[in-house]
Amino acid sequence: MRRVSIGDLQAGMVVAKPITNEAGMVMLSEGAALTDSLIRRLGSMEIGHVFVEGDAPDAKSRDERLADLEMRFRKTGQEKYMDTIKKVLKARIEEVYK
Amino acid sequence: MDPKLLRAQIERIDTLPTIPSVLKKLLAVIENPKVSLTEVGNFIQSDPVLTSRVLKMVNSPIYGFPGRISAVQQALILLGLNVVRGLLLGVSVFEVMQKSMVGLWEHSLGCAIAARIIAKKKNISEPEEISIAGLLHDIGKVVMILRYKEEYEEVIKEAETKDLLIIEAEKSIFDITHADSGSWIAKRWNFPQSLVEIIEYHHKPSLSRSLPMQTAIVHLADLLTRSVGFGFSGDNHVPAVNPAAWELLNLSDADLRDIFDEMDDAFSEAEAFLIGDES
Ligand SMILES: [Fe+2]
Numbered sequence: 001m002r003r004v005s006i007g008d009l010q011a012g013m014v015v016a017k018p019i020t021n022e023a024g025m026v027m028l029s030e031g032a033a034l035t036d037s038l039i040r041r042l043g044s045m046e047i048g049h050v051f052v053e054g055d056a057p058d059a060k061s062r063d064e065r066l067a068d069l070e071m072r073f074r075k076t077g078q079e080k081y082m083d084t085i086k087k088v089l090k091a092r093i094e095e096v097y098k
Numbered sequence: 099m100d101p102k103l104l105r106a107q108i109e110r111i112d113t114l115p116t117i118p119s120v121l122k123k124l125l126a127v128i129e130n131p132k133v134s135l136t137e138v139g140n141f142i143q144s145d146p147v148l149t150s151r152v153l154k155m156v157n158s159p160i161y162g163f164p165g166r167i168s169a170v171q172q173a174l175i176l177l178g179l180n181v182v183r184g185l186l187l188g189v190s191v192f193e194v195m196q197k198s199m200v201g202l203w204e205h206s207l208g209c210a211i212a213a214r215i216i217a218k219k220k221n222i223s224e225p226e227e228i229s230i231a232g233l234l235h236d237i238g239k240v241v242m243i244l245r246y247k248e249e250y251e252e253v254i255k256e257a258e259t260k261d262l263l264i265i266e267a268e269k270s271i272f273d274i275t276h277a278d279s280g281s282w283i284a285k286r287w288n289f290p291q292s293l294v295e296i297i298e299y300h301h302k303p304s305l306s307r308s309l310p311m312q313t314a315i316v317h318l319a320d321l322l323t324r325s326v327g328f329g330f331s332g333d334n335h336v337p338a339v340n341p342a343a344w345e346l347l348n349l350s351d352a353d354l355r356d357i358f359d360e361m362d363d364a365f366s367e368a369e370a371f372l373i374g375d376e377s
């Protein structure tokens with residue numbers, strides 16, 4: 001699964017996580033294949049990104065991304081509030097690869 | 099080095115022979131606080147490269163204006179004179195930035211975008227001014243690289259060998275930091291006091307008296323941009339957040355997640371915009 005910005009969606013991509021509108025209503029469910037007209041309609045809604053199946057061609061692996069994160073926080077990850085920032089980032093990486 | 103001498107030399111930077119001539123011409127326009135919108139507009143339009151860069155920036159995720167802005171005059175009216183002056187400076191130093199420190203331009207753009215996103219989250223009025231402060235926050239690095247190329251290369255080496263932050267190495271070699279030099283030059287070029295203050299305190303946001311919130315936003319934007327690994331600020335690790343600034347911003351985990359989501363979207367748009375620069 002990967003996260004794709006609305007502007008980068010292409011027909012044929014498969015939705016990996018339900019897409020909901022602002023009211024929380026499911027607009028497209030998991031497994032739906034995107035078409036040009038669906039993408040256009042998504043574009044007119046207040047949606048920034050969509051989770052789709054598969055890895056990006058040059059995507060880093062989960063472990064690589066976690067290692068990069070550790071590297072960046074190696075000196076300050078324990079400091080006050082930095083643990084919060086790091087925790088949120090780590091959860092985002094793990095969510096994508098779940 | 100003597101800070102007074104450094105300041106005097108930095109303030110005369112526009113007389114350096116190594117400064118590109120476009121930048122010199124531009125400085126003459128933007129350092130005049132009484133310049134009119136029409137004059138700035140005419141100046142931009144006299145140069146097609148500048149025109150295309152300004153329009154690209156205005157239509158980039160740095161601002162997030164809905165719809166497409168296709169005329170320079172329209173951009174000027176939307177953004178206001180001070181923001182346009184800052185934007186012009188940003189696009190004109192971009193080449194110098196790209197040559198002097200690979201990734202610094204991306205870091206600056208990233209920080210501008212993140213600053214706008216955080217400002218919006220905090221319902222701050224005039225987020226465009228905060229974006230510009232984000233774009234220019236590290237201008238002091240460019241200025242120091244331009245004026246003291248060899249010494250600054252030493253800074254970079256020192257930071258690498260001793261595993262220091264750039265700002266620490268600057269202190270040890272120059273006794274001043276890019277926050278000092280950046281605020282001096284912004285003041286010298288007659289930028290608004292608010293911009294001068296944010297640049298001066300972006301690494302010590304709790305010292306900002308008149309704009310603690312705005313300064314905290316740029317401080318955090320700088321840090322969040324580094325923490326996702328976008329661009330390169332000269333440091334290979336993320337410095338610690340200023341606790342008072344973090345407390346002032348008072349962001350929940352959910353807020354932070356939203357901010358990272360929006361940054362992701364804007365950065366992927368920005369990447370497309372970075373690659374096709376002159377097209
Ligand atoms: Fe900085």
Ligand SMILES: [Fe+2]
Pocket residue numbers: 205209235236320331
């Ligand atoms: Fe920075």
